[in-house]
Amino acid sequence: MMVKKILFWFVVFLVAAWFLTPVVFIFLAALTPAQDYYNPHKIFPSHFTLDHLYKLFFVLDGWKATIISIEVALISIAISFAVGLPAGYAMTRYKFPGKNAIRLSILLTRSIPLIVLAVPLMVIYMRFNLADSVMGVALAHTAMILPFVVLITSSIFSGISVEYEEAAMVFGLTRFKAFIRITLPLALPGLAASAIFSFIMSWNEVFVASVLTLSNRTLPAHILNTAMTSPDYFKFAAGMIMAVPAMIFIFFTKKYLVSMWGISLK
Amino acid sequence: MARVKIENLKKYFGKVKALDGIDLEIEDGEFVVLLGPSGCGKTTLLRSISGLEKVTEGKVFFDDQEVTNLPPKDRNISMVFQSYAVWPHMKVADNIGYPLKIKKYPKDEIEKRVKWAAELLNISELLDRYPAQLSGGQRQRVAVARAIVLEPRVLLMDEPLSNLDALLRVKMRSELKKLQERLGVTTIYVTHDQVEAMTMGDRIAVMKDGKLQQFGTASEIYHTPANIFVAGFVGSPQMNFFRMRVSSEGTKYFAVGFGMKIPLKGDPRKDQVVMGIRPEHIYDQASGSTQEVEAEVYFVEKLMSETIVHTNLPEGGRLVVKIPGDVSFQEGQKTKFYIDLDKVHVFDPETEERIKL
Structure with missing residues (x-):
């Protein structure tokens, strides 16, 4: 019994360490003053500094890239949900010919790496004057997020009994109003979780953003471009900036993220 | 409303x-x-x-x-x-x-x-x-x-x-x-x-x-x-159905088969009919207009308030009987049951519709 318990916690510790050690070192390095960082006798800094983060944001224009990143993410989420939500609903509630083929082809779009699409996209964008624009990156990210939104919302809606909606229709609502007043509130936690997940997908995407933009770079593209030619502690500071928002989001929505993927935890 | x-x-x-x-x-x-x-x-x-x-x-x-x-x-x-x-x-x-x-x-x-x-x-x-x-x-x-x-x-x-x-x-x-x-x-x-x-x-x-x-x-x-x-x-246990031959003696018509000869109330105008008899309309004692049938007890379900007897007929076929109360039957025992002739149903074997007699 005792041995089993010790073994259990040992494995838990190993797994946690596996994931957390790099994160801890990134955060440590990001907050270490330059002279401490290059001192081979010091692992832990004598004091913490926000100097690198400050410089990255305000000297190297990181704040501008952050705003662009947020803009890109919000636009792609808006488009993906405007199109994907009705599509996901239709996939669940209606029977129509070719439904399985459509479902499969939605999945297939995910089998093409975005980086493969990036070059032809660039050519098209130059023609449409979308190159190096926020909208251009947002559209590319929509291509990545939309299939995910369709499949996830369809699974969220299928978890909500159609009889709730039918009851509302019998008692005096139109189909659309029944959706708005009954199904949507019930789906909201799951939809919010998938929106946040979409945000993180866009937030973390770096290749397409790097290819499609030059001056209007999203944060990861900007970091790839500037921080990577800077001293190491800047790279770690950049890593921290990237990781923290994602970690905060996931921490607050973990319950819904788990249920969104259909996994149940006690 | x-x-x-x-x-x-x-x-x-x-x-x-x-x-x-x-x-x-x-x-x-x-x-x-x-x-x-x-x-x-x-x-x-x-x-x-x-x-x-x-x-x-x-x-x-x-x-x-x-x-x-x-x-x-x-x-x-x-x-x-x-x-x-x-x-x-x-x-x-x-x-x-x-x-x-x-x-x-x-x-x-x-x-x-x-x-x-x-x-x-x-x-x-x-x-x-x-x-x-x-x-x-x-x-x-x-x-x-x-x-x-x-x-x-x-x-x-x-x-x-x-x-x-x-x-x-x-x-x-x-x-x-x-x-x-x-x-x-x-x-x-x-x-x-x-x-x-x-x-x-x-x-x-x-x-x-x-x-x-x-x-x-x-x-x-x-x-x-x-x-x-x-x-x-409708009805539990389910009604017994037997496909039987129709024979006539003068103006009287009978459904014959499975060791039974059941008088019909009129001319069904068919060579064969499906007889339907509900288990609760078969008794263990003769009363009024009943038709005797001999069967071998095969399986007994005792529900105390009623007893459901599954029996085999001598010429093949299964007859289910529902007797009110807690009645004892031995499996393998040969017994006489009595079919209530007023409560027998007659159906057309082709259309499966009820024949009104």
Whole structure:
């Protein structure tokens, strides 16, 4: 019994360490003053500094890239949900010919790496004057997020009994109003979780953003471009900036993220 | 409250004929049960009446108004769903009051009616709770309260008791029936449970394969089933069926076979007939006009209040007999049973329809 318990916690510790050690070192390095960082006798800094983060944001224009990143993410989420939500609903509630083929082809779009699409996209964008624009990156990210939104919302809606909606229709609502007043509130936690997940997908995407933009770079593209030619502690500071928002989001929505993927935890 | 008239209603799902020409007339205030095995179309019929299902062909009338193409919200109906469909994000009071809120009733009127409906169903103390905090039986009462709060023209119920445990089901059966009588609302009730159908329905519509088999009172369905399907579907244990030869002696006709010779009341005008005899119409003692039959006991089910005896007939074939009370039979024992000749049913073997003699 005792041995089993010790073994259990040992494995838990190993797994946690596996994931957390790099994160801890990134955060440590990001907050270490330059002279401490290059001192081979010091692992832990004598004091913490926000100097690198400050410089990255305000000297190297990181704040501008952050705003662009947020803009890109919000636009792609808006488009993906405007199109994907009705599509996901239709996939669940209606029977129509070719439904399985459509479902499969939605999945297939995910089998093409975005980086493969990036070059032809660039050519098209130059023609449409979308190159190096926020909208251009947002559209590319929509291509990545939309299939995910369709499949996830369809699974969220299928978890909500159609009889709730039918009851509302019998008692005096139109189909659309029944959706708005009954199904949507019930789906909201799951939809919010998938929106946040979409945000993180866009937030973390770096290749397409790097290819499609030059001056209007999203944060990861900007970091790839500037921080990577800077001293190491800047790279770690950049890593921290990237990781923290994602970690905060996931921490607050973990319950819904788990249920969104259909996994149940006690 | 309304009369409901259904004319030649058809509903096809691709090639599947879920409803294949249904005609039905339901009186104002009547409690009609749609009874049939799963897949017979009874739920599709109910959903067509509600408007949730668009029909392929045919018409639905409430009183003299045609509602065939009206959306459900404009039909002034209400419905109790099999899963209850009590909205989980609303408190019980809001659930019950929602149909009124949609129709923009004033607040105090909503409150008054919610209170009335809740009292009627004994759920007044649950009004502040969320559905997740209720038991299945309580949730069902909420669903019924929500369905009656608006005084619908037609109340539709889709197997409302099937998710309850057996004891509660028996209790709710009588409660629902009493409630319906009190409100006088035209009610259409779907079930596959013949006991529910017999005890609750003013009239029962027996369905199979999208077709109406018989529409009548419980007594009519039981005593004069229209065909072999209805005869076999209603009654427990199931009616005994024997395919027998018809012989005549002068002006008298007999069905002969399986060691039995059963006098018929008239000329069936067939060489062969299917005889139907309910297990409860076979006795262990001769009385009145009975026909003796000898059989070997094969298996006995003792329910104490009654004894169900499965027997083998000498010429093959199985005869099931239901004797009231706790009666002893030995397996393998040869016994005489007595068939009540007044309660024998005769069917056409080809069309399976009842032959009137």
